[in-house]
Amino acid sequence: MAFDSFRNSERAGWSERAGLYDDATARATTQAIPAMLAAVRLFHGARVLDAGCGPGYAAGAAAALGARVKGVDFSDEMIAVAGKRFPQLPFEIADVEALDEADNSFDAVVSGMVLYHVTDPPKAICEAYRVLKPGGRYAFSQWSAPSVSPLFGGFLKIVMAHADVAKADPAPDAFLLSDVDHATGLMQQAGFSEIESVQVESVLRAPSDDFYSFFMRFGVRISLILSRQTEAVQATIRESVNSHFSQYAKGGEIHVGMPCIVYSGQKPV
Template sequence: MSFEEFRRQELEGWDKRAVMYEGLTARVTTQAIPALLSGVRARVGLQILDICTGPGFAAGAADAIGATAKGIDFAPSMVEVARQRFPHLEFRQGDALALEEPDGSYDAVICNFGVFHFTDPKLAFGEAYRVLRPGGRYAFSQWSQP
């Protein structure tokens, strides 16, 4: 399978699963959000970009502690679910491999269980670094053994 085919299947699959995400997937993945927010030292006023936001749970948690959060996801239906769940936050469709954000515009970037969906992780990490301000932090979660 080519990388482009993988990306197409990922987009198609996640776009179809947006409504069902709240089941088991959300119960498992939301457990990592406190560690992500701790890893970037989330606090009142911190500007956070949530890459692969899905239904917006990490951005919503950042907002709940007073950070200013924005979420992006490449699946349009995930963005729609996030907007419905957290209507006061900004969510939009976007690509982690080509972020449409200015250089140095965030204090922190988080990515909750999204890295293994990237066809080019090195490029995605570079994009996250590019949008961070000097001294900014990037935290991501990933499946692994204990």
């Protein structure tokens, strides 16, 4: 299945959120960047590709550590935001499933919370392998499964109890890569060796006044599902979400666990 409608909705959704990312999604996604950069064994002067760069946080962090960095993303609005945030770095519109880069070009490739959004994750992994130099390293982050994620576990339980998820466009399994064995297998099939996985115990810190509305700005997938529900269903889910996550209130915010996994591997020499 091509998932064309899902792909188009993802691009449109993230383009709409490009200006909001800093005070929404970045509150959680950036917490995996140190682990990704450590996993690729970053060194001064390394040539790094931030594949699916969004607003460019990983690219900016790698550059601050002395790497020569390029960022690519399929959203023109994200590229525009990244360029304004890090004007000294090159950013281009590109598809992580079909990179416009030469073979054996980079010492490292990183993808922060990207494969969760693409239609063909194995293809994106193979593209990362292709553009890496022999001995180069690849790392990507992925949200942990709802069974171990207080955020996703709580939110999706409510959604599944009240929403008609069949109204959403067909989409790949969002948590397929949360299965360490499956993700490791895909990396092995692409050719990677020395494959490792590390769990990052990230915590989402969000405004406590209306957590439901905040999370609709945070991501695209769930908001697409809920936008197709009746007003009554949306109201029920809003009330249930805000009630459920109030248990995580702390110091005027919601502090809820949202762990992720950082996978990494090396292209053999």
